Amino acid sequence: MGARLRAAPRRRRSATIRDVARxxxxxPATASRVLSASRHPxxxxxxxxxxxxARRLGYIPNLLARSLLTRETAAIGVLVPDVSNxxxxxxxxxxxxxxxxxxxxxxLCNTDRDPAKLRWYLRALMERRVDGLVxxxxxxxxxxxxxxxxxxxxxxxxxxPARLPCVRVDNVAAGALATRHxxxxxxxxxxxxxxxxxxxxxxDRVAGYRRALREAGVPAAHEVVLEAGFTPAGVxxxxxxxLAREPAPTALLAPNDLVAIAVVRAxxxxxxxxxxxxSVVGFDDIPVASYVVPALTTVAVPAYALGRAAVEAxxxxxxxxxxxxxxxxxxxxxxxxxxxxxxxxxxx
Amino acid sequence: MGARLRAAPRRRRSATIRDVARxxxxxPATASRVLSASRHPxxxxxxxxxxxxARRLGYIPNLLARSLLTRETAAIGVLVPDVSNxxxxxxxxxxxxxxxxxxxxxxLCNTDRDPAKLRWYLRALMERRVDGLVxxxxxxxxxxxxxxxxxxxxxxxxxxPARLPCVRVDNVAAGALATRHxxxxxxxxxxxxxxxxxxxxxxDRVAGYRRALREAGVPAAHEVVLEAGFTPAGVxxxxxxxLAREPAPTALLAPNDLVAIAVVRAxxxxxxxxxxxxSVVGFDDIPVASYVVPALTTVAVPAYALGRAAVEAxxxxxxxxxxxxxxxxxxxxxxxxxxxxxxxxxxx
DNA sequence: TTGTATGCGTTATCAC
DNA sequence: GTGATAACGCATACAA
Numbered sequence: 001m002g003a004r005l006r007a008a009p010r011r012r013r014s015a016t017i018r019d020v021a022r023x024x025x026x027x028p029a030t031a032s033r034v035l036s037a038s039r040h041p042x043x044x045x046x047x048x049x050x051x052x053x054a055r056r057l058g059y060i061p062n063l064l065a066r067s068l069l070t071r072e073t074a075a076i077g078v079l080v081p082d083v084s085n086x087x088x089x090x091x092x093x094x095x096x097x098x099x100x101x102x103x104x105x106x107x108l109c110n111t112d113r114d115p116a117k118l119r120w121y122l123r124a125l126m127e128r129r130v131d132g133l134v135x136x137x138x139x140x141x142x143x144x145x146x147x148x149x150x151x152x153x154x155x156x157x158x159x160x161p162a163r164l165p166c167v168r169v170d171n172v173a174a175g176a177l178a179t180r181h182x183x184x185x186x187x188x189x190x191x192x193x194x195x196x197x198x199x200x201x202x203x204d205r206v207a208g209y210r211r212a213l214r215e216a217g218v219p220a221a222h223e224v225v226l227e228a229g230f231t232p233a234g235v236x237x238x239x240x241x242x243l244a245r246e247p248a249p250t251a252l253l254a255p256n257d258l259v260a261i262a263v264v265r266a267x268x269x270x271x272x273x274x275x276x277x278x279s280v281v282g283f284d285d286i287p288v289a290s291y292v293v294p295a296l297t298t299v300a301v302p303a304y305a306l307g308r309a310a311v312e313a314x315x316x317x318x319x320x321x322x323x324x325x326x327x328x329x330x331x332x333x334x335x336x337x338x339x340x341x342x343x344x345x346x347x348x
Numbered sequence: 349m350g351a352r353l354r355a356a357p358r359r360r361r362s363a364t365i366r367d368v369a370r371x372x373x374x375x376p377a378t379a380s381r382v383l384s385a386s387r388h389p390x391x392x393x394x395x396x397x398x399x400x401x402a403r404r405l406g407y408i409p410n411l412l413a414r415s416l417l418t419r420e421t422a423a424i425g426v427l428v429p430d431v432s433n434x435x436x437x438x439x440x441x442x443x444x445x446x447x448x449x450x451x452x453x454x455x456l457c458n459t460d461r462d463p464a465k466l467r468w469y470l471r472a473l474m475e476r477r478v479d480g481l482v483x484x485x486x487x488x489x490x491x492x493x494x495x496x497x498x499x500x501x502x503x504x505x506x507x508x509p510a511r512l513p514c515v516r517v518d519n520v521a522a523g524a525l526a527t528r529h530x531x532x533x534x535x536x537x538x539x540x541x542x543x544x545x546x547x548x549x550x551x552d553r554v555a556g557y558r559r560a561l562r563e564a565g566v567p568a569a570h571e572v573v574l575e576a577g578f579t580p581a582g583v584x585x586x587x588x589x590x591l592a593r594e595p596a597p598t599a600l601l602a603p604n605d606l607v608a609i610a611v612v613r614a615x616x617x618x619x620x621x622x623x624x625x626x627s628v629v630g631f632d633d634i635p636v637a638s639y640v641v642p643a644l645t646t647v648a649v650p651a652y653a654l655g656r657a658a659v660e661a662x663x664x665x666x667x668x669x670x671x672x673x674x675x676x677x678x679x680x681x682x683x684x685x686x687x688x689x690x691x692x693x694x695x696x
Numbered sequence: 697t698t699g700t701a702t703g704c705g706t707t708a709t710c711a712c
Numbered sequence: 713g714t715g716a717t718a719a720c721g722c723a724t725a726c727a728a
Binding site: 014058060061062063064065067068073075082083084086089090092093096097103105106107108109110123124125126127128129149151232258261262264265268287288291292293295 | 362406408409410411412413415416421423430431432434437438440441444445451453454455456457458471472473474475476477497499580606609610612613616635636639640641643
């Protein structure tokens with residue numbers, strides 16, 4: 001039994017459980033039982049000696065070796081379109097805060113909603129044998145679900161392939177909520193900036209918008225839906241197009257707060273005031289939404305809570321408990337970017 | 349050699365390299381050489397058979413096993429105070445974008461600037477045998493540095509313990525830059541909201557502020573430094589205190605853009621306009637900074653580039669190349685929240 | 697160019 | 713309550 005393999009380890013080899021055992025005068029098995037919090041009985045004397053030796057040697061267990069044997073890594077993969085988006089940053093924070101106490105670590109992947117990138121990361125996570133996945137923000141469809149082959153517990157945040165456990169809000173209701181708020185303020189010409197076409201979240205919000213208009217008996221001709229995106233890019237041009245319409249809308253829905261803030265600015269640059277001339281509603285209620293001037297009226301989506309709930313559902317799955325769909329509530333937060341329609345003003 | 353251990357694996361055992369080898373009619377060694385991109389020669393025929401078998405079996409290598417042997421995990425730990433902060437979200441994005449191409453994955457840890465949490469995560473990362481660490485945002489001092497015991501390559505983002513490679517900006521210069529901008533606009537009574545006391549970033553910016561004032565010959569009595577924080581909490585009260593001063597400042601520095609936006613709002617609520625009555629400068633140039641009204645004048649800190657540079661430095665370290673200190677430039681972005689001092693207005 | 701054997705660090709199993 | 717031993721899945725030194 002010669003030790004042949006020794007590929008010139010640059011870093012000093014850290015103490016192993018055998019080192020600890022030797023120093024404590026016990027077998028590796030006993031040392032393991034103490035250090036891995038096993039429920040196998042160990043004498044008090046032995047326990048103390050092992051603990052002392054471990055401390056003295058600065059022993060740090062190697063989770064790779066442990067995981068190889070136990071088939072559990074206590075790591076979860078998190079797939080998110082983009083952490084730079086404050087909404088996803090909030091989700092991520094919730095995920096991490098829920099993972100920590102369970103002693104699970106989070107491997108972060110930004111997909112940019114790019115299926116190729118997503119698949120690449122998926123494979124990387126499977127190679128690392130993560131215990132499970134939390135997937136937020138679309139483009140995780142049936143094909144991707146097939147990659148994990150059901151071998152990996154997955155919890156979606158937002159809508160995903162049927163059958164996959166999921167934590168989400170009702171975006172149709174959210175879209176309707178925002179629209180009804182504007183209708184109640186007297187607006188009839190309400191435009192809707194939709195998010196990216198691939199996003200079910202965006203599609204649902206538009207659906208809610210349409211439904212609310214129909215239910216209020218607003219003529220279909222008043223429906224105006226323009227595809228935007230979830231980022232401020234291109235917003236000034238879109239707003240210009242809206243202002244050029246005849247008659248022009250007196251209110252509008254932005255796909256999220258980030259875009260809403262950009263819309264307010266674009267309107268400002270075109271000489272329109274919010275909310276006096278145009279009312280604007282966003283979605284998400286990201287932290288800055290309440291600090292900008294005018295403070296944004298928005299439909300709050302509990303990003304942080306969604307993250308937490310997803311990890312909790314995943315934890316349940318890993319513990320053998322089935323998980324279904326969790327729907328968290330959204331809430332309209334009326335602030336300063338919307339007001340009663342003043343017939344004398346408006347964009348026209 | 350009986351196979352005894354079979355702890356009722358709930359998940360179907362995935363194919364191993366032995367399975368692939370058997371199916372391909374070669375030895376595990378040959379299969380390994382093909383699948384791990386070893387430079388050991390393998391016949392073309394063998395290579396094709398192995399690849400085919402791997403594909404057919406849906407083989408996914410187990411990185412845990414590989415890492416146990418190679419002593420490299422291709423994972424890096426990232427310690428950040430809080431991803432919800434757009435600045436750190438940007439840093440994180442840069443880190444991830446640089447890590448991906450190197451096939452490294454990112455394990456994310458939010459420390460909340462809490463030393464206990466930091467140490468807890470540090471240990472978790474060492475147990476996972478990450479290849480290295482990127483640490484952003486303070487509270488990583490000598491004690492923490494000692495934990496890694498030099499066994500782990502660390503790259504700091506921002507100032508850290510001496511001797512540790514670090515990627516940062518010159519925050520003293522940044523603070524001076526912002527202050528000089530206000531001085532050039534004619535302001536003399538400039539207040540400074542400092543970030544948290546523990547933050548060297550905050551301290552440096554204040555130092556720059558003081559230096560610029562001194563160099564401009566502004567009386568020391570005009571120096572006003574109030575401790576704020578990096579979040580908007582408590583901003584209204586601070587602004588109220590500032591407005592109550594006699595004479596009141598005509599301009600102020602916020603510790604970062606997030607706080608600057610809150611300051612603008614608080615001033616607005618107190619009936620002061622920005623920049624007509626008070627000029628405000630922020631730091632970071634987070635994405636929303638240019639979309640709010642008024643658009644924020646700010647000293648841009650290249651968060652994304654810092655993240656990238658840190659990972660590149662870490663990669664160098666891992667490849668045996670030494671890393672020193674990299675200082676990236678900051679840049680004043682003059683927008684709408686600052687203007688020439690109008691003697692007839694001001695807060696007084 | 698290929699196969700055999702060994703061990704990475706840990707824990708589960710079994711015998712004591 | 714303790715210890716020897718066999719895996720976990722893989723990559724490599726060495727022999728062929």
